[in-house]
Amino acid sequence: MKLQGRVAILTAAAGAGIGKATARTFAREGATVVITDAHEGRSIQTANEIKKEFGIEAIGLKCDVLNLDEIRYTVAKTLDLFGRIDILFNNAGTNRPSRIVDMTDENWDIVMGVSLRSVFYFCREVLPIMMRQQYGRIISITSVAGFRGLAAGHAHYAAAKAGVMAFTRCLAMEAAPYRITANTIAPSFIYNEFIPNLYPEEEIQRMFDEIPYPRKGVPQDIANTALFLASDEGEYITGQTICVTGGSWMR
Ligand SMILES: NC(=O)c1ccc[n+]([C@@H]2O[C@H](COP(=O)([O-])OP(=O)(O)OC[C@H]3O[C@@H](n4cnc5c(N)ncnc54)[C@H](O)[C@@H]3O)[C@@H](O)[C@H]2O)c1
Numbered sequence: 001m002k003l004q005g006r007v008a009i010l011t012a013a014a015g016a017g018i019g020k021a022t023a024r025t026f027a028r029e030g031a032t033v034v035i036t037d038a039h040e041g042r043s044i045q046t047a048n049e050i051k052k053e054f055g056i057e058a059i060g061l062k063c064d065v066l067n068l069d070e071i072r073y074t075v076a077k078t079l080d081l082f083g084r085i086d087i088l089f090n091n092a093g094t095n096r097p098s099r100i101v102d103m104t105d106e107n108w109d110i111v112m113g114v115s116l117r118s119v120f121y122f123c124r125e126v127l128p129i130m131m132r133q134q135y136g137r138i139i140s141i142t143s144v145a146g147f148r149g150l151a152a153g154h155a156h157y158a159a160a161k162a163g164v165m166a167f168t169r170c171l172a173m174e175a176a177p178y179r180i181t182a183n184t185i186a187p188s189f190i191y192n193e194f195i196p197n198l199y200p201e202e203e204i205q206r207m208f209d210e211i212p213y214p215r216k217g218v219p220q221d222i223a224n225t226a227l228f229l230a231s232d233e234g235e236y237i238t239g240q241t242i243c244v245t246g247g248s249w250m251r
Pocket residue numbers: 011012013014015016017018019020036037038039063064065066091092093094114141142143144186187188189190191192219
């Protein structure tokens with residue numbers, strides 16, 4: 001098992017997508033997992049399911065990443081219960097599509113707050129702990145939108161995701177002397193069961209048609225990459241973005 005003895009905090013990990021798949025993968029490899037999500041009931045339920053399935057320690061906590069008090073509580077509770085924090089998986093991200101001319105301050109602030117400021121808040125809280133431990137792995141989910149933009153209506157999302165990559169490169173420089181690594185994973189379109197509720201059928205088909213590799217990207221593709229970065233095998237990689245896109249990055 002690749003993460004035996006490690007303690008991981010994951011944000012937005014009680015949905016149907018990347019967060020939960022990564023939590024299950026870390027648990028399968030022996031890690032203790034702290035499942036956080038804005039939705040308290042689903043956090044607790046997900047933690048209980050994972051605990052039962054993999055026989056590891058898991059707890060579920062409500063943590064809306066817009067709320068600094070809940071972030072501080074999550075970090076303090078994890079330390080209190082498990083004594084260390086080895087892995088931080090910043091998964092939370094949100095999008096409220098709107099063209100720039102129509103974009104409200106509120107929409108801008110929510111997309112920036114969930115997708116970018118939360119990474120800063122969580123890192124500021126866990127870094128002193130990881131520095132004391134002389135060990136840490138910070139993995140944040142960005143998007144290829146942060147490199148190349150997206151269709152009209154996603155300027156705030158693309159800017160936030162580009163910000164996560166730039167922030168992580170600076171973080172990696174500051175943290176490296178303490179044997180802490182910081183990396184990002186940039187997916188393109190990753191399918192989950194809620195996607196049909198979010199996009200029209202033609203839009204989903206268009207996104208698939210952009211992918212050269214002949215299957216859908218799924219949350220497990222991102223979880224596998226996160227496991228590599230969190231494991232001993234990823235030790236010497238820091239300040240990087242790994243694109244997991246089935247080749248659509250080349251389009
Ligand atoms: N799905 C894709 O195609 C895709 C592509 C590129 C990047 N991403 C990024 O991957 C990450 C995960 O996306 P996903 O689609 O796999 O969904 P996911 O299931 O991993 O995340 C959804 C969860 O986020 C939670 N959440 C929403 N707002 C929150 C907040 N303020 N605080 C805490 N939790 C909150 C929801 O309650 C839900 O349970 C996001 O950062 C997203 O921007 C996704």
